Amino acid sequence: MAGIVLSGSCSSRLLLRDREAGSNGASLAQYNGLKAVDTMHLPSSRTPKLSCSGPKCRTIRAMASPTVSAPKRETDPKKRIVITGMGLVSVFGSDIDNFYNKLLEGESGITQIDKFDATNYSVRFAGQIRDFSSKGYIDGKNDRRLDDCWRYCLVAGRRALDEANLGSEALEKLDKTRIGVLVGTGMGGLTAFSNGVEALIQKGYKKITPFFIPYSITNMGSALLAIDTGLMGPNYSISTACATANYCFYAAANHIRRGEADIMVAGGTEAAVMPTGIGGFIACRALSQRNDEPKRASRPWDKDRDGFVMGEGCGVLVMESLDHAMQRGANIIAEYLGGAVTCDAHHMTDPRSDGLGVSSCISKSLEDAGVSPEEVNYVNAHATSTLAGDLAEVNAIKMVFKNTSEIKMNGTKSMIGHGLGAAGGLEAIATVKAITTGWLHPTINQDNLEPEVTIDTVPNVKKQHEVNVAISNSFGFGGHNSVVVFAPFKP
Template sequence: METASLASPLCTSPAANYRNYHALKSSMLKSPKRHKKLTSRCNIGSTFCIRNGTTMAVSAAQSEKEFVITKKKETGERRIVVTGLGAVTPLGDDAHLFHTSLLEGVTGISDIHGFDCSEFPTRIAAEIKSLSTDGWISPKIAKKADKYLIYALVAGKKALVDAGITEQVSGELDKSRCGVIIGSAMGGLRVLNDGFEAIKVSYKKMSPFYIPYSLTNMASAVLAMDLGWAGPSYSINTACASSNYSILNAANHIIKGDTDIMLCGGSDGMIIPSGIAGLIACNALSQRNSDPTKAARPWDADRDGFVMGEGAGVLLLEELEHAKKRGTNIYAEILGGSLTCDAYHITAPHPEGVGMVSCMEKALAQSGVAKEDVNYINAHAPSTRLGDLREYQAVIRCFGKNPELRMNSTKSLIGHLLGASGAAEAVATVKAIQTGWIHPNLNLENPDKHVDAKVLVGPKKERLDIKVAMSNSFGFGGHNSSILFAPFKGN
């Protein structure tokens, strides 16, 4: 694959040193069955219908009505495919090597090295200990910008390179039809923290970048400036569900005909004293300091909280015919997804998981996918007492006991990347579709008595011909999101 020279005022040298060593193999997986007519119980929230060329929003007034959706193949249908992947994670800054490390069961969790946390009850995290920005970001930006912005820029540009968007190809794009949506839960927290410290000395110590680099929209804005992309560019903040919201909104812009290409995903970097301390105050973090690699253990009876992670994940979404004309590789197709809200509590999931169930059911109904066709779920599963169990119960309530269904949690290996988690997990899901391998659930040694371990992936990677995959993300505030990915068969 050719490499891109993404030169711009913010990128002072080309990315010629970056090469994709991973040959992209065509998928030999079975295509999913499509149901012509589906019936679903509707609760609350919004649903994005990707496959029929329209977007349907379900209002609260419809919450107790039974409705029937008839699927129709429309001549002008705009389909969405994934053509590029970028990732900056605790396991490295290459999306393909990231997935390889996941399959091998490598963990990115260790003692915190970035600051002195010896007095903290939690002293572990999944840090990014080194990241080369050479050829991706100018030294000035790399020095002054918040980590979340740096991670997003690197991951976004690597997704472009992965999709074969060279300098020549970029010059041929209609940039008014190219957009960027990068979500973030916390944005420039380090820049904010530095500003708080500076003002204690004098207002004259404040950086002129204090406000701009602390904003959650700045990753999308700077990436768009760097590329000259003049289509929709904004950020979404729905806590830990930010990435999925961004991906679904990006897909919706393509469906509506606003754009042909969208860079989308999420980025966060809050492994700093105030970030860790804030979540300690919420009683959310694991305190398994003596054995960091065992701390993240979704669905395990001995879990005691999640492990903070950091990084970014970015997908390049493209309208199918546009991708075909470019002759680029297609990893997978997005069939649809859904967004709902628990409207219950600022941190705890609804005790009956109604919002989660509603979200998954609506994603299926509006995408025309039968429940039995979904045989893989990359779960949100943060390794918390309530979160893991509520999601598991919601999955069983939605899908029943499907013997083919397999479920894992990427957070068991890289911790919780907050607003970036959904995008990193989307990358893992798309790679699972492409390769036919799903990664293990790390540290699932003593499964919670309320879960059936037969549904969960074991301690080793598993071969799976994925028909349809679902990637879930749920966030503080009761924000629920589900995305459906499937192999692209070329029809």
């Protein structure tokens, strides 16, 4: 049977091969209207020519771009957005410098799963977080009740605020109605949800914990962080699968630009390394099955890649107007220049054959940032290590950047796995650290590079590189595309 191409979450575009049916027996292609298709590659031309079948298919015309002047970056200090704090929970711990040093060393954080008994699972490894501690951030009683998704969010969010010198005493001196929280998640409180369903089935509805609903719904990360810190500005969550965190950064920035907030705490959190999460993606036939060598399983752009590796964690940025940051004497780490979100508007899981959604998202992000393609020299790629997704992203990048000789591109997921809704948050931090340190982490497990990948992927060994402008890509199920643009801060 032909391959099944899935787009979006977990891999911007997944090519799943028909493997032996598991206990559920049937192939994913039999459900939800998914159709078997051949591997699709993006055309080299910028003019899309879409060919498809089915009642929902429609032709997309590329409009000729009018002559425009050179892009201009934002100069209004009330609308310029800077990064003043970062916080994370990762497979390498919660210290940002240690996290990035591990990445620079090319160390893999992928290990055998021991959070639950995965002995009988066809995939038994992941980017599982170990030795996580919430001490000093969550009291013991609440800590025992919380889903890991929210525990990671509270710790990463509080650490980001601390780095931004926005601890409890500092916050008391600020207008908290102008500080918002926007931390999204792709899956939500998956353990809380699974435990609630199990209690219902085994013991009846009277045995469901009252925390079942609150700790399952996707907005609870933002809500709990605001409750904990007293932040009363814009507060909600976005859930666009693996594009989530970048969507949150983009939306948060626009709240500041519109004058609705001075500071936004934004990012993504996820904790899906548990039976339902692993089992569900096994059912999709999306995961690598390299059980004998898990540290070599995530291998973006390598010919021998066979799927992505599940990860988890949280990545949060404190985004602040330049004007407000300067008034309070904040330490400015880097600048957020802009971003964009688009939709393939094509299929729930299949990618567009013309790549218009991804390439237009990159182009729109540069337009929003006031940046020309020639200024970009670093891409933190979505790069999930899936057969179709890796090449689709590369081809879309080539459509936007005609000359890629000065561009370096790496895949953070090669070492930490795919954090789903948290991926963009963790990768934004890696992008900012590349800007501030002048070093790019490698893409590990680059043994047999696809010949179509002609961009420098920083294979296996870190490289020194002065970043001028960087973009970070994230894509999700439903055809959601998101790109954010960062640069060194220059007053």
